[in-house]
Amino acid sequence: MLIRILQDIALMGGIGVILALILVLAQRWLSNYGEVTININGKRDLTVTGGETLLTSLGDKQIFIPSACGGRGTCGACKCQILDGGGPILPTEKPLLTKQEMGDNVRLACQVKVKSDIKIQIPDEIFNIRRFHSVIEEILDYTYDIKGVTFKLSEGQTIDFKAGQYVQLETKPYGKVKQKVMRAYSISSKPEIKDRIQLIVRLVPEGICTTWVHNQLKVGDEVDFTGPYGDFYLRDTDAxxxxxxxxxxxxxxxxxxxxxxxxxxxxxxxxxxxxxxxxxxxxxxxxxxxxxxxxxxxxxxxxxxxxxxxxxxxxxxxxxxxxxxxxxxxxxxxxxxxxxxxxxxxxxxxxxxxxxxxxxxxxxxxxx
Ligand SMILES: Cc1cc2nc3c(=O)[nH]c(=O)nc-3n(C[C@H](O)[C@H](O)[C@H](O)COP(=O)(O)OP(=O)(O)OC[C@H]3O[C@@H](n4cnc5c(N)ncnc54)[C@H](O)[C@@H]3O)c2cc1C
Ligand code: FES
Structure with missing residues (x-):
């Protein structure tokens, strides 16, 4: 009797393992889109590995679409027009798109997966957004929950921005946070200073990036960010x-x-x-x-x-x-x-x- 029960358990276990293997293989096969092409503004072709979001695929090729919420589908900053491909508009995109935008096939780059060739239209300014490498030069305690952090750019790097624009800071894994995240921070220093920027960061309880900035970052640490982004900048008028x-x-x-x-x-x-x-x-x-x-x-x-x-x-x-x-x-x-x-x-x-x-x-x- 006992032998029979053990045989049954072994059989069930075996079937479980085989099913799991089939599932993994099927998943691999289904998500293997091979190489696909992103055509930008009818001029430039990028070859990427299919399956990633449009935002990530472009970022991997050093083309940085604004993404104030770090790709969580909540800010709408990553909107871009898709001329061909991209599949149907997803439920996660609809709350952030107007009827007109949906008609023009404007999509959220952080939600669209690049599974086959795709043609997109993006403003030329986006090509000015770059990745920067920096070293933390100074950390000031402005209040009990607000710090001013100065990032000195790597030798030879300079940043051009308009007063009011922001950058996207890239965190590093720490403690229980295993993934890196991107978060938007407005530049608080003046645009005339081009070899360093200051950011002002308020601690959000349980916030991934702000906890990292407040509790982990030290002078001398190396940090990457992209930018500059945004159309919140000082208008040159006399108003x-x-x-x-x-x-x-x-x-x-x-x-x-x-x-x-x-x-x-x-x-x-x-x-x-x-x-x-x-x-x-x-x-x-x-x-x-x-x-x-x-x-x-x-x-x-x-x-x-x-x-x-x-x-x-x-x-x-x-x-x-x-x-x-x-x-x-x-x-x-x-x-x-x-x-x-x-x-x-x-x-x-x-x-x-x-x-x-x-x-x-x-x-x-x-x-x-
Ligand atoms: C264009 C732009 C510019 C920005 N500039 C600055 C800046 O100069 N300085 C600055 O400190 N922040 C700025 N922010 C906010 C910043 O991007 C982050 O959202 C914020 O610092 C929280 O990040 P986190 O990773 O610590 O929190 P998360 O891990 O993203 O969030 C943790 C939890 O806190 C909630 N939460 C997120 N943000 C806030 C908030 N601000 N207040 C209360 N609850 C919140 C979330 O809903 C979540 O439940 C800017 C945002 C945008 C869109
Ligand atoms: S990055 Fe915020 S909605 Fe896409």
């Missing part, structure tokens, strides 16, 4: 400016202000910085220096959760009610907003409805 930021959203505003100091400006500028309490304020000295330097610049910190221990004499609550004093002519005012999606939505609504600023003059980068 008045309202800057609004919260948390680490001051990074691109700092870059814009440093750039304006470099090139000179007579523009009227007001910077509203929203923070919870006094301990969330930083770059205060730099902002007071800007006030001294520029003809018409005011820095307005506004605290939403100040209590008596803060001993705060300044402005409190939401930032929006204070815009009134800063807007002298809505038709000649631009707004640059940076921070959480909630803040951007609330401020945009108020600028349009309460202050009459045209939507097309409101520029923003949402950190969500």
């Amino acid at each position: 008045d400016i309202i800057f609004v930021a919260g948390g680490s959203g001051s990074a691109p505003i700092k870059s814009m202000l440093e750039h304006l100091r470099e090139v000179g400006t007579k523009r009227k500028m007001t910077y509203f910085f929203g923070a919870r309490t006094v301990k969330d304020l930083y770059l205060e000295e730099e902002m007071r220096d800007f006030e001294e330097y520029f003809d018409d610049f005011e820095y307005v910190p506004v605290l939403s959760h100040a209590d008596e221990t803060d001993n705060w004499q300044g402005k409190t609550g939401f930032v929006m009610p204070y815009f009134k004093e800063a807007i002298r002519d809505p038709k000649n005012t631009e707004a640059y907003l940076c921070g959480s999606p909630g803040m951007i939505a609330a401020v945009t609504k108020s600028l349009i409805n309460d202050y009459g600023i045209a939507e097309e003059k409101i520029y923003y980068d949402s950190f969500g």
Whole structure:
């Protein structure tokens, strides 16, 4: 009897192993797409191994499509037009595509798998995005959860960007995090400095990249990033400016202000910085220096959760009610907003409805 039971177990085990083998072989066979061609803008052919996403396949060939969410299908930054191939639009893409985009076969490069030859159309600026190798030069503690990190580029490398643009930082595996991830960070240093950049990184609890930056990175470590990306940059006009930021959203505003100091400006500028309490304020000295330097610049910190221990004499609550004093002519005012999606939505609504600023003059980068 016992021998019979053991025989049955052995038989079942054997069948299990054979089935698993068949499954692995089938998977290999099914996902073996061989070499496929990506044709770009009708000019250039790239030969890649099929099966990867369009974003990864292009990245492997040093063509970097913006991907603010690191390929998670949540930001929509990786949109590109597919002229031929790519299969049907996936359910994961639909929430981020407009009807018009779907009609034009605009797709999310992070979701489309390259399984056969494909033809795509991408803007020429994308060819200017490069990979950089750097060494950490300085790490500053701006607040208890915000650090300023300076990345010195490898010998001979220089970066050209517009004040306000961002890079994608590439983490390294650490602790229980086995994979590397890419995350977007706005450049906080001025574009006139080309051999190093500074980023301002706020710690997100349990966040993969920010925990790595805050707890693992040391001066002297080597880090790769790609960039520059984004259309959130300072427009070269003489319009008045309202800057609004919260948390680490001051990074691109700092870059814009440093750039304006470099090139000179007579523009009227007001910077509203929203923070919870006094301990969330930083770059205060730099902002007071800007006030001294520029003809018409005011820095307005506004605290939403100040209590008596803060001993705060300044402005409190939401930032929006204070815009009134800063807007002298809505038709000649631009707004640059940076921070959480909630803040951007609330401020945009108020600028349009309460202050009459045209939507097309409101520029923003949402950190969500
Ligand atoms: C264009 C752009 C520019 C950006 N610039 C900056 C910058 O200059 N400085 C900066 O600090 N960040 C910036 N961000 C945000 C940054 O890209 C990351 O999303 C953020 O640092 C979290 O990364 P993580 O890997 O640590 O967290 P993840 O591992 O991605 O997330 C962990 C968890 O936290 C949640 N989460 C993610 N981000 C936030 C957040 N900001 N607040 C609260 N919860 C969050 C996620 O939903 C998830 O549940 C920018 C984002 C964009 C799109
Ligand atoms: S990279 Fe963010 S949606 Fe594709």
